[in-house]
Amino acid sequence: MRLTRFFLPLLKEQPAEAQIASHRLMLRAGMIRQAASGIYTWLPLGYRVLRNVERIVHEEQAAMGANAVLMPTIQPADLWRESGRYDAYGPEMLRIRDRHDRDMLYGPTNEELITDVFRGAVSSYRDLPRILYHIQWKFRDEVRPRFGVMRGREFLMKDGYSFDIDSAAAIHSYNRHLVAYLRTFERMGLKAVPMKADTGPIGGDHSHEFLILADTGESEVFLDSAVLDLALGDRAIDFDSRDGLQAIVDQWTKPYARTDETHDAALFESAVPEARRTVRRGIEVGHIFYFGTKYSEPLGARVAGPDGAQVAVEMGSYGIGVSRLVGAAIEANHDDKGVIWPEALTPFHAGIVNLKQGDAEADAACQSIYDRLTAAGLEPLYDDRDERAGTKFAAMDLIGLPWRVTVGPRGLKSGVVELTSRRTGESQELTPEAAVAKVAAIYGR
Numbered sequence: 001m002r003l004t005r006f007f008l009p010l011l012k013e014q015p016a017e018a019q020i021a022s023h024r025l026m027l028r029a030g031m032i033r034q035a036a037s038g039i040y041t042w043l044p045l046g047y048r049v050l051r052n053v054e055r056i057v058h059e060e061q062a063a064m065g066a067n068a069v070l071m072p073t074i075q076p077a078d079l080w081r082e083s084g085r086y087d088a089y090g091p092e093m094l095r096i097r098d099r100h101d102r103d104m105l106y107g108p109t110n111e112e113l114i115t116d117v118f119r120g121a122v123s124s125y126r127d128l129p130r131i132l133y134h135i136q137w138k139f140r141d142e143v144r145p146r147f148g149v150m151r152g153r154e155f156l157m158k159d160g161y162s163f164d165i166d167s168a169a170a171i172h173s174y175n176r177h178l179v180a181y182l183r184t185f186e187r188m189g190l191k192a193v194p195m196k197a198d199t200g201p202i203g204g205d206h207s208h209e210f211l212i213l214a215d216t217g218e219s220e221v222f223l224d225s226a227v228l229d230l231a232l233g234d235r236a237i238d239f240d241s242r243d244g245l246q247a248i249v250d251q252w253t254k255p256y257a258r259t260d261e262t263h264d265a266a267l268f269e270s271a272v273p274e275a276r277r278t279v280r281r282g283i284e285v286g287h288i289f290y291f292g293t294k295y296s297e298p299l300g301a302r303v304a305g306p307d308g309a310q311v312a313v314e315m316g317s318y319g320i321g322v323s324r325l326v327g328a329a330i331e332a333n334h335d336d337k338g339v340i341w342p343e344a345l346t347p348f349h350a351g352i353v354n355l356k357q358g359d360a361e362a363d364a365a366c367q368s369i370y371d372r373l374t375a376a377g378l379e380p381l382y383d384d385r386d387e388r389a390g391t392k393f394a395a396m397d398l399i400g401l402p403w404r405v406t407v408g409p410r411g412l413k414s415g416v417v418e419l420t421s422r423r424t425g426e427s428q429e430l431t432p433e434a435a436v437a438k439v440a441a442i443y444g445r
């Protein structure tokens with residue numbers, strides 16, 4: 001992509017309405033634009049990051065055994081009357097009436113709808129387990145939408161649902177999700193810690209929220225710092241192995257890690273050595289919950305078990321804040337100058353800065369680097385504007401591409417360009433070929 005052909009409305013001033021870095025930077029870097037309170041348009045740069053988040057989520061859901069579907073945003077109120085949630089949900093639900101006076105709603109979540117899909121299609125335990133998910137816009141009329149995409153009213157969520165014959169099988173589905181989420185966030189270059197969450201009247205230990213540590217997080221979190229040292233790395237995972245998954249889940253969930261909602265001060269002190277007691281703030285980016293027959297009973301989602309008897313299916317639901325993750329990733333990765341994208345999420349793999357636009361040699365070198373990166377399967381953003389070097393560097397720093405190739409007549413005289421890491425600020429002089437090879441290697445191409 002050439003910058004002269006890319007819609008990138010950068011803001012020079014600090015947007016007054018933004019209280020936290022990610023919101024400020026998303027506005028300044030031309031990633032989003034507010035349409036109404038808590039409702040945003042995703043501009044080209046932001047949309048590219050959003051799609052990267054979606055892609056990683058889809059890939060890891062597939063690896064774990066889930067099927068992607070796409071349910072509608074608008075749902076009939078009658079389904080929610082069956083579960084009893086139509087009245088219970090309150091003013092966060094956007095209620096709509098169609099021209100025939102039927103009550104509809106803009107979905108804040110999809111348990112009822114997916115249970116309806118399931119009950120209409122599955123009647124035997126032989127068709128279990130099933131995990132269905134989608135990535136779809138939700139609407140919740142939050143009292144205080146704030147922090148940009150972090151707490152929006154309209155937001156993109158991955159929500160998944162599992163259907164099993166009994167609780168042991170349901171816990172296996174739960175564990176599939178817990179491990180898939182660890183992989184998902186790790187691939188995004190983010191450290192998200194599963195923390196014990198409230199299960200309310202359902203009870204039990206099978207609800208976890210995944211939190212990214214950041215000073216601007218909305219929850220206070222208390223954890224054993226040992227959990228921060230855990231990483232899956234590229235170990236192979238057999239998602240069909242109940243014991244294998246349980247061992248991983250135990251490793252991550254045994255160390256103390258709770259939010260203010262579930263925190264137990266006495267237990268924290270007795271269970272965690274003082275040097276490892278960590279109190280921080282965190283951003284909730286995922287939430288998994290095993291709730292048994294809470295929806296299958298009232299909605300009549302039953303299957304015939306091996307003995308022929310009808311049983312209500314055991315269910316769980318599993319959310320990832322897809323649009324929130326873009327903001328959360330910035331909270332965890334930025335400096336005074338702008339965003340610093342993890343390689344997995346970056347909207348472009350590298351930036352190319354031409355220090356002297358219009359200089360035949362510099363133009364040709366930039367074009368050649370552009371072509372070689374493209375041939376390697378990468379997407380560079382070439383700043384081909386007729387602007388001062390300082391302006392170009394500031395723009396690159398603001399939008400946060402992890403690698404920048406700087407090309408100027410002076411370097412070209414000695415056959416080199418400069419490759420700069422956004423994260424460390426370190427530069428090295430390399431031949432154009434070597435710079436391309438290095439960037440390609442970083443991305444495993």
Ligand SMILES: Nc1ncnc2c1ncn2[C@@H]1O[C@H](COP(=O)(O)OP(=O)(O)O)[C@@H](O)[C@H]1O
Nearest residue numbers: 149150151152155284285286287319320321324
């Ligand atoms: N208003 C919102 N704006 C952006 N993301 C949200 C919002 N509400 C929830 N999410 C994301 O969706 C995920 C699943 O939602 P859920 O757990 O049902 O939300 P909540 O914890 O607010 O009840 C959350 O972990 C969070 O990452």
Ligand SMILES: [Mg+2]
Nearest residue numbers: 209284286287
């Ligand atoms: Mg939640």
